[in-house]
Amino acid sequence: MGSHAKAWLVEDESAREMLDRVLTERPFLLLPPLHRVPLRVGNVVELVGPSSSSKTHILIQAAITCILPKLWKGVSYGGLGHSAMFIDLDCRFDVLRFSELLNHRIMEAANGSSSKVGCHQKDSEAQFERMKPYNEELFALCMKRFLYIRCYDSSEFLATLKTLHYRLQKEREVHGVNVHLLLIDSIGAFHWVDRGSSSFPLECDNRKSWHLQNVSEAVVQEIRRLLLVHPMLVMATKAVVLGNKYSTNELTWNYRKWSAVDNPYSRNITSSDQQLPYREYMPAAWQSFVTHRILVRATDDDLVNGEHQNNSIYLLKWLLPPLNSLDKFTVRDTGVFILS
Amino acid sequence: MEWNCWKMLKGINMSFLLEFKGLICCSEMGPSSSGKTQVCLRTASNVARNHMVLYLDTGNSFSPQRIAYFLGKTISPSSAQAKNQFLQKVMSNISCHSVFDIFAMFDVLHQLESYLRCQDGRGGCQMRLLIVDSISSLISPVLGSSSTLGRALMTSAGYLLKKLAHQHNLAVLIINHTVGGEGGSSKPALGDSWKCIPHSRLFLSCDRGSNTYNVSILRHPSMASGKAARFVI
Numbered sequence: 001m002g003s004h005a006k007a008w009l010v011e012d013e014s015a016r017e018m019l020d021r022v023l024t025e026r027p028f029l030l031l032p033p034l035h036r037v038p039l040r041v042g043n044v045v046e047l048v049g050p051s052s053s054s055k056t057h058i059l060i061q062a063a064i065t066c067i068l069p070k071l072w073k074g075v076s077y078g079g080l081g082h083s084a085m086f087i088d089l090d091c092r093f094d095v096l097r098f099s100e101l102l103n104h105r106i107m108e109a110a111n112g113s114s115s116k117v118g119c120h121q122k123d124s125e126a127q128f129e130r131m132k133p134y135n136e137e138l139f140a141l142c143m144k145r146f147l148y149i150r151c152y153d154s155s156e157f158l159a160t161l162k163t164l165h166y167r168l169q170k171e172r173e174v175h176g177v178n179v180h181l182l183l184i185d186s187i188g189a190f191h192w193v194d195r196g197s198s199s200f201p202l203e204c205d206n207r208k209s210w211h212l213q214n215v216s217e218a219v220v221q222e223i224r225r226l227l228l229v230h231p232m233l234v235m236a237t238k239a240v241v242l243g244n245k246y247s248t249n250e251l252t253w254n255y256r257k258w259s260a261v262d263n264p265y266s267r268n269i270t271s272s273d274q275q276l277p278y279r280e281y282m283p284a285a286w287q288s289f290v291t292h293r294i295l296v297r298a299t300d301d302d303l304v305n306g307e308h309q310n311n312s313i314y315l316l317k318w319l320l321p322p323l324n325s326l327d328k329f330t331v332r333d334t335g336v337f338i339l340s
Numbered sequence: 341m342e343w344n345c346w347k348m349l350k351g352i353n354m355s356f357l358l359e360f361k362g363l364i365c366c367s368e369m370g371p372s373s374s375g376k377t378q379v380c381l382r383t384a385s386n387v388a389r390n391h392m393v394l395y396l397d398t399g400n401s402f403s404p405q406r407i408a409y410f411l412g413k414t415i416s417p418s419s420a421q422a423k424n425q426f427l428q429k430v431m432s433n434i435s436c437h438s439v440f441d442i443f444a445m446f447d448v449l450h451q452l453e454s455y456l457r458c459q460d461g462r463g464g465c466q467m468r469l470l471i472v473d474s475i476s477s478l479i480s481p482v483l484g485s486s487s488t489l490g491r492a493l494m495t496s497a498g499y500l501l502k503k504l505a506h507q508h509n510l511a512v513l514i515i516n517h518t519v520g521g522e523g524g525s526s527k528p529a530l531g532d533s534w535k536c537i538p539h540s541r542l543f544l545s546c547d548r549g550s551n552t553y554n555v556s557i558l559r560h561p562s563m564a565s566g567k568a569a570r571f572v573i
Contacts, residue, residue: 050532050535051532051535051536051559052535052558052559052565090536091499091502091503091506092502092539092561094539094561094562096561096562097561097562100562150506152499152502152503153499186536189495189536190495192488192491192492192494192495192533193492193495193496193499195488195491195492196488196489196491196492196493197492239532239535239536241532311564312564312565312566
């Protein structure tokens with residue numbers, strides 16, 4: 001009896017060993033342009049912004065960083081070497097743009113390493129030609145790690161979430177890598193459809209009615225369950241309408257009308273230091289699930305970059321945790337590029 | 341399937357290439373008489389040479405004579421009979437439906453979906469283009485300010501079009517109007533909820549008193565917004 005009790009007190013590992021283990025298995029991620037706050041698995045990041053403010057580009061950038069390997073045939077790509085799962089609710093994902101960005105990143109890393117060795121222009125070109133079949137092999141490997149699924153309504157989304165565990169398990173067995181990133185493009189995509197369908201109640205009493213609130217709670221519950229078995233970083237985008245002072249093209253009455261409509265599903269943020277520049281429309285279940293929130297929007301300025309390149313500049317602001325800094329970035333062929 | 345929009349609109353100064361990929365919904369907007377219907381008719385006449393086209397007309401603006409005119413300009417002079425045969429073949433590839441409210445459009449789209457599901461896999465002439473001229477006249481009557489059903493209908497219509505485009509390799513071309521905004525500037529109709537639905541958005545305008553039109557990109561998955569070009573029809 002005494003030996004059993006003593007066995008209880010013997011430790012498995014010290015706190016320092018545990019910290020070392022956790023930091024190697026679950027590293028902090030610093031993804032530009034979200035480099036201000038380190039992100040870890042289990043965090044739920046929400047990217048908020050009006051239409052066409054490069055939110056999807058930030059997701060694609062994160063996915064590419066995730067699927068690239070750290071080291072491949074002597075060239076350092078600086079990726080994580082894990083799989084990424086992209087759930088497309090907006091159904092606007094352009095796979096050609098994604099492959100373009102991936103190719104540019106691969107070529108940039110390959111060129112970067114060859115220039116480090118110090119070869120001449122001719123040598124680096126010849127080396128690039130030699131590396132081309134390697135690049136295609138690497139490209140194919142990376143694309144295999146990118147999982148994509150698209151849903152056309154909330155019931156398909158819920159069905160996907162419920163069966164995602166088995167799919168991820170299968171991927172883990174086939175490829176031997178874990179899924180590290182769950183990307184949801186536009187979590188509020190079916191908001192209006194769900195709100196509209198709540199006025200049609202189901203006939204039988206024992207099923208839950210198809211309310212916006214219920215759908216959101218179910219989504220959060222499924223993602224929570226999934227995170228228990230497959231620890232991942234969740235990133236979701238959300239399209240919002242910014243208030244009057246942020247965009248000159250919005251009619252004033254539009255914004256005021258939205259504030260006036262009584263919506264029992266969204267929480268009113270009344271504290272003066274947390275004035276959101278947009279109207280929050282997601283139900284409270286989702287709002288409390290989010291751990292980090294970022295606001296992006298396009299500015300009217302353009303970055304003149306050569307003859308035909310005119311890239312617009314975007315502003316990024318951390319809302320949760322609230323930071324006072326504003327980051328500027330632009331989107332190029334190689335991805336998101338921070339300006340300041 | 342990829343084809344170049346500007347190859348179809350001949351007589352234009354190409355300053356850049358706009359590609360319509362087979363899966364993308366494209367929404368064109370512009371003030372009145374900015375050439376939107378003309379662009380649609382021109383596109384339809386070019387695509388109909390080899391593929392089938394469905395034209396959903398909400399304002400009786402479809403004109404077979406104009407399509408015949410576009411086709412007549414491009415074929416080489418030959419016998420009247422050969423010309424007629426060619427015209428007949430191409431015109432039979434275009435089907436035009438008049439829809440005057442959103443429920444009629446849903447009806448037609450669901451019928452199209454079941455038709456395409458049967459057609460998939462069989463060879464021959466496939467449907468490749470769906471034109472909706474114009475979606476704002478279908479959706480604006482249901483978009484009230486207090487009811488949520490209008491926006492729900494608009495979003496479901498958008499998703500149905502995207503589903504058709506993706507599952508059956510269609511290119512969908514949608515016409516939208518502009519309305520007056522703050523300070524006299526114009527903004528696209530149907531509001532911000534519609535902005536999230538099409539893949540690419542183009543803005544058409546017409547120079548007063550001349551035949552030249554301007555088109556600029558408002559949103560595109562792989563091209564920077566703001567690029568513009570001029571063309572004549």
